[in-house]
Amino acid sequence: MQLYQKVLLGFFFCFPFAASYSQEDSKIAVDSLYREDQFYIGINYNLLANTPKDVSLRGFSGGLQLGYLRDMPINKRRNVAIAVGAGLTVDTYGQNLFIGEDENEQSIFTVLMEDDVSFDRNRLSVYVAEIPFEFRWRTSTPESYKFWRIHAGFRVGYAFFYKSKFKQTGNEVNQTNIEEFDPLRLTTTLAFGYNTFNFFASYSINPFFDNATTTEGEAIDIRTIKLGLIFYIL
DSSP: OOHHHHHHHHHHHHHHHHHHHHHHHHTSSOOTTOOOOOEEEEEEEEEEESOOTTOOEEEEEEEEEEEEEEEEEOSTTSOEEEEEEEEEEEEEEEESEEEEEOTTSOEEEEEOOTTTOOOSEEEEEEEEEEEEEEEEEEOOBTTBSOOEEEEEEEEEEEEEEEEEEEEETTEEEEESOOTTBOOEEEEEEEEEEETTEEEEEEEESSOSBSSOBOTTSOBOOOEEEEEEEEEEEO
């Protein structure tokens, strides 16, 4: 098991209790000018959309996100707000689209069919620094730390590092400079829930690759869907 997978697993079991305790303590003192949900951390399962024919997930595909959002209420009751901040996401996509280079250093995108090619691992890992924006609605009050929330927004991010890794017996290919890869990451987001546990979903507006095609000539317009849990701390 990879180190980051162990971190995700430990977080999944331990963080909800810490988040709940933190929110309860922070609400003891009544503050009529309170702000909500300023730190966040979450885990998600990654899906692929708009994939070329026969491209599918294979193996581990998940991610971790964390960051800070400045909560700015815009009404007197303070249950409607906007927020802007900074965050970091780390995502891994296990799938069967091989990314390599030919002798002219041109990118190769080949769909690995299970009956034709045996491999141990084929993953794309992406590290993104991002600026999230949210429009927020909640049922909170200065006295209550348990409330319903809906956060809708979008994120502008930059992939400062990415790596495609293919591994099979006696062969390993690593790619960290893919000409077609688009480092600008634009996503829409939605979070909703009650108290500690909140569901999270996002969809990438732009694809991972620009002007890329498979060796069969099919356009690669892969986008991502993330589904998971997000936890907020004041």
